[in-house]
Amino acid sequence: MSSQKLSQNIKDKLIQKTLQHKLKKAENSGNGIASLLKSTTSKQAKANRFDQHPGYQQMQIIKNGAASLGIESPFFRTHEGVAGATSVINGKEVINYASYNYLGLSGHPKVNQAAVDAIEQYGTSVSASRIVSGERPIHQALEAKLAHMYEVDDALAFVSGHATNVTTIGYLFGAKDLIIHDEYIHNSSIVGAQLSGAKRLSFPHNDLDALEALLAEKRHQFERVLIVVEGLYSMDGDHPDLARLVEIKQQHYAFLMVDEAHSFGILGDSGKGLRELYQVAGKDVDIWMGTLSKTMSGCGGYIAGESALIEHLRYMAPGFLYSVGMPAPIAAAALASLEVMEQEPERIHQLMHISKYFLDTAKSLGFNTGESTGIAVIPIILGSSVTAAKASAALFEKGINVQPILYPAVPEQSARLRFFLSCEHTEAQVRETLVLLKTLI
Structure with missing residues (x-):
């Protein structure tokens, strides 16, 4: 008998002995095979009910x-x-x-009128993903304005703020990469990191010494590294030191992503966000992210950065490629909000x-x-x-x-x-x- 067959025979005997042990244990408890099968069926039936889901039960408690x-x-x-x-x-x-509604722009007459005008010209839906036939001039105007505000090459608008982070992080990074984020980072960035398959580590809130220590210890083990922070944390109302973050990312050859969902339109003398507050060039940050639902009075999200990043996402990011384009009235409202922000x-x-x-x-x-x-x-x-x-x-x-x-x-x-x-x-x-x-x- 070959060693391969002998090895398989040993495995079969071990499996058989394990099964016999379980059945004997069930019989000794007075339950027997029927009880074991009944217990298994009961567990399966329970798992097949939404009212038995752990999350739902916790919510009810x-x-x-x-x-x-x-x-x-x-x-x-x-x-x-x-x-x-x-x-x-x-x-x-x-x-x-x-x-x-930080700047009171949702409901502003100019913003409302821009949305009404867009409805009259384009309707309430663009009725397709943008790559197919959902592209409208108002999308391009909004993205050009966002890129101008950040002083970067280009920008891309998504129909969901949460999905913006999920699809961008989830698509751009993979199993050979490391994603390091502030412990208070938004759920959307965590879900994106999980989707990517990259190694994920967090550092204590706004503790950039801890971030540096993590990078010194771990950077060499990974191909690409992404640092993710928020411009203004929505639970605590504080922000990170962007100038130092730029120094850290440059020193360790990492990408830096700043989620400006709550900081754009808020921080800086003219509302241009964290970079204006710290007098940092827009191109010193690799990935700018923000939402259109706060100061821009709409719904959705955006990514701004270099042309290679935006073109890549425009053609390949699943959350953009396979989603319907942003409704024109929403894009128009966001664009009008940016204009009013500058005017007032x-x-x-x-x-x-x-x-x-x-x-x-x-x-x-x-x-x-x-x-x-x-x-x-x-x-x-x-x-x-x-x-x-x-x-x-x-x-x-x-x-x-x-x-x-x-x-x-x-x-x-x-x-x-x-x-x-x-x-x-x-x-x-x-x-x-x-x-x-x-x-x-």
């Missing part, structure tokens, strides 16, 4: 726990008009801190003023605002999910709409109320809100 404490759900509240510094919910006007810089200056007023007032009242730099996004950390949920509900009863951020979205000790500021908020609204909150906790 949280929901039932809130109900037992008498806390009304703060989610999916229906706004009946434009959501800016104020909004109408359930027929009642409220002071609104739950929308990222006082909106940015007013946002800076009201954000600073909010931060200073909150601190004077003894609130914990974490690491927020005091521009557009300011948390008030309450340290308990129950406290945060109750405070949100109590404020809503008094006509103030602010969302609680609860565990597991943040650690329990970091549970908070998250305030999105608009340039249209007034000092009176801010003071009323914070004084009232002080009486509630």
